Amino acid sequence: MTTTTTPPPATEVTGATGPRARFRHLLAAEWIKLWSLRSTYWVLAIGAPAVTGINVNSALTNLDWLSQRDAPAPMDPRMRYDALSSAFVDPAWQILMVVAGSVGALAVFGEYTSGLIRTTFTAVPDRRAVMLAKAVVMSAVTAVLGVLVSVASFGVTQAILREHGGLSIGDPGALRAVAASALLIPLSALVGMAVAALVRHATGSIVTTLVSLVLAPAFLQGDTYRWVKELGNAMPITAWNTLIENPAMEHPPAKYAETVTEAWIVFAAWPVAAVIVMVLAVRRRDL
Template sequence: MTTTRSVSGPEMYATTPDPRARFRDLLTAEWIKLWSLRSTYWVLGLGPPAVIGINVNSARSNADRLAHQPELPPAPPPGFTDGPEMLFDPLATAFVDPAWQLLMVIAGSVGAIAVFGEYTTGLIRTTFAAVPARRAVMAAKVTVMAAVMLVLGAVVAVTSFGVTQAILRDHHGVSIGDPGALRAVAASALLAPLCALVGMALGALVRHAAGSIVAVVGVLLMLPSLFGGETYRWVKEIGNAMPLTAWHALVQNPTRDYGVDKYPVSVAEAWIVFGAWSLVAACVAVAVVHRRDV
């Protein structure tokens, strides 16, 4: 004889707790969300070719100018910078300021969009309802963004360097093994994830589309110009702690004389600036999202 037991009271509503979301699943979710934004395709599809194009145009202009110079005099002694071939730095053609400042804005904007986009659409409420562990969600978002931007930065840096130096191969173009070349390519590749993390931190703080983009431009490009003077040491030291200033120090050709800088930033200090900004930006993004209401 089979008997049945009726269930009533608290047992009727008892449910098995949902398993905790694995970090791998959060990474997959953030990857899907990043590429579900149409702005991601537009910005990443049009921005990198523009950056590479500016650098390539610089190389072509210099190659054409040097091709029409009169016959060169004997090679100058080391350290002497006279002569038509020494009027420009071949390495610098791959790292033209306007091009890489554009990349900084692109990377910072994509990072900001990845955060404030969820707030403006209300998707952030769904995200935190499904995964209450806000720190884990934001850590996954930071990881995906840093990885994507690192690949983007590496592609742009390697392509810019390779194409520009191929154009200048008959005009003392440099190879990746020459002094400062590998460092410049690495610094330019890392500039993209750095700026993306800064954009994420600003997007988490501002949580508004226009305000976040303005903040990205202000922090990454305007602040270095405000603290670029050498009148006071403390002003210059603040400027030296900016990502743009650190990038300038890392892409300089060590074989060239750029004049005397009263308060220069060393290569080691520049790398520290890169690491510190990336770490602080990631921590700010995670902490702000965890503490503030949606």
């Protein structure tokens, strides 16, 4: 008597231990892992309101100064107050970058330090798919966070400054600034994940992420040497500063200044590079 074995459907690839998990299953697993981390809730509960609050406080402070001026603002566009700058205060967004980068790093090194990564790769031998799923879930969550903080910061600050040059989303440069600020958060999270995939140590990953996102760009300022300036232009925070500039305001010409197109290229290149690093790191390095 013979037995006929029916091969598995083409959509389910089998391995040594049974059917291989589909990508949607990996997404679901990574979603559960992410929300099992307390840090995820801390980012939503503290990070986002804190950054929005700093921007709102900046707008209120500027409103008080603008309201107390003896004379109205000069008509010279070079002397006008830039209301857009209140929505995107540099230190506030640097804080959110570091927080998002740290959460991204924790999502990776947390599994290494706890040993869970061995179980994960035993259940799913395709390490590349696991890291891609992590990147997709982290990008989606932090993108929503970025949109909420960016839209809230812009909307509230411009409403406060509506009588002193407050902008609407349709004004030149406004939508670009909101979009760039929203995208800065998932970009930072992916950088943190890439760093953690290489370093695989809690303190080392956080410190390296901080250096990469905030400290290194601070040393790449000035226009004495073009190569230093060009390296600085390739950093995410520098590109973000270019994208949030108000085109209605006149700015003094800067030497070796970055263009808007170049800034968007930087914004696209860093996430792609981060994902490539993550995938190569887990494929070429042992646990």
